[in-house]
Amino acid sequence: MTEAGRKPIGDLGRSGPPAQREPVGLHVDRAHSARMYDYLLGGKENFPADREAAERALAGFPHLRITARENRAFMHRAVRYLAEQAGIRQFLDIGTGIPTSQNLHEVAQAVSPEARVVYTDNDPIVLAHARALLTGSPSGRTAYLDADLHDVEAILTSAELRDTLDLSEPVALSVIAILHFFPDDQDPFGIVRALLDALPAGSYLTLTHATADFDPAADRQAAQAYRDRGIPMQLRRREEIARFFDGLELVDPGIQATHRWRPEGYAPTEVTDAQASIYGAVAVKK
Numbered sequence: 001m002t003e004a005g006r007k008p009i010g011d012l013g014r015s016g017p018p019a020q021r022e023p024v025g026l027h028v029d030r031a032h033s034a035r036m037y038d039y040l041l042g043g044k045e046n047f048p049a050d051r052e053a054a055e056r057a058l059a060g061f062p063h064l065r066i067t068a069r070e071n072r073a074f075m076h077r078a079v080r081y082l083a084e085q086a087g088i089r090q091f092l093d094i095g096t097g098i099p100t101s102q103n104l105h106e107v108a109q110a111v112s113p114e115a116r117v118v119y120t121d122n123d124p125i126v127l128a129h130a131r132a133l134l135t136g137s138p139s140g141r142t143a144y145l146d147a148d149l150h151d152v153e154a155i156l157t158s159a160e161l162r163d164t165l166d167l168s169e170p171v172a173l174s175v176i177a178i179l180h181f182f183p184d185d186q187d188p189f190g191i192v193r194a195l196l197d198a199l200p201a202g203s204y205l206t207l208t209h210a211t212a213d214f215d216p217a218a219d220r221q222a223a224q225a226y227r228d229r230g231i232p233m234q235l236r237r238r239e240e241i242a243r244f245f246d247g248l249e250l251v252d253p254g255i256q257a258t259h260r261w262r263p264e265g266y267a268p269t270e271v272t273d274a275q276a277s278i279y280g281a282v283a284v285k286k
Helices: 034-039 048-060 064-084 104-111 124-133 151-156 161-163 186-195 216-227 238-245
Strands: 088-095 118-123 140-147 172-176 204-210 277-283
Touching: 034 048, 034 064, 034 124, 034 277, 048 064, 048 118, 048 124, 048 216, 064 104, 064 204, 088 104, 104 118, 118 124, 118 161, 124 140, 124 161, 140 161, 151 186, 186 204, 204 238, 238 277
Parallel strands: 088 118, 088 172, 118 140, 172 204
Antiparallel strands: 204 277
């Protein structure tokens, strides 16, 4: 999602200064959450306003690069779980971000080449890169939907979604690092519930959300750096984040700091909870 939020993004290997490649309609004079993540992960799809805002956030929370990296790693592990163990073959990824390998469809289609993925975002720069790069496997399918998470009906009734996914079969709904950009007055809980209500039993919700549970002062200072640049941000406690999973059955180990969710090959002690400062979980709709 554009100013509303973004999961971490990376370096597409583009040459030349970013300002020479400004997409139509992109407001490069103000910070953008997606491009800030791109900068944090060493990418090139960012501009001076993004870099300045990211540095301000880093001044308050120096571990922000680790937070972004662990969030991305969680997504990879969650998608592998869903494709390998849960047998999910359809994915709806909202808040796509600028493509960076591995993307969700690459992880899913490495397990199941016939997997289908709909990427949803409303940012011009994401649109351009997604259409160019998110091509999918020959036997699977990927589609890009230009839509805003605030407009659930537009997402669910879109031709791109209906032509790609079968909503009578289970779907994994992925909302990675986006809902903390939705304050309570934008009803993020209602938005997630409306999306889940349209999906059948056996569908999954995969979610990450920033928190101040582990390092309150630093996390709040970093969040304020976003708000100071016009990007709404609301950190939530674990019990608040749990509300997104009301009525669902959490997959073991439940709601955890991202690096502690099925860590696969490295000890969670390599990263502290305070460095991660973001919760992740996967749950199934019964």
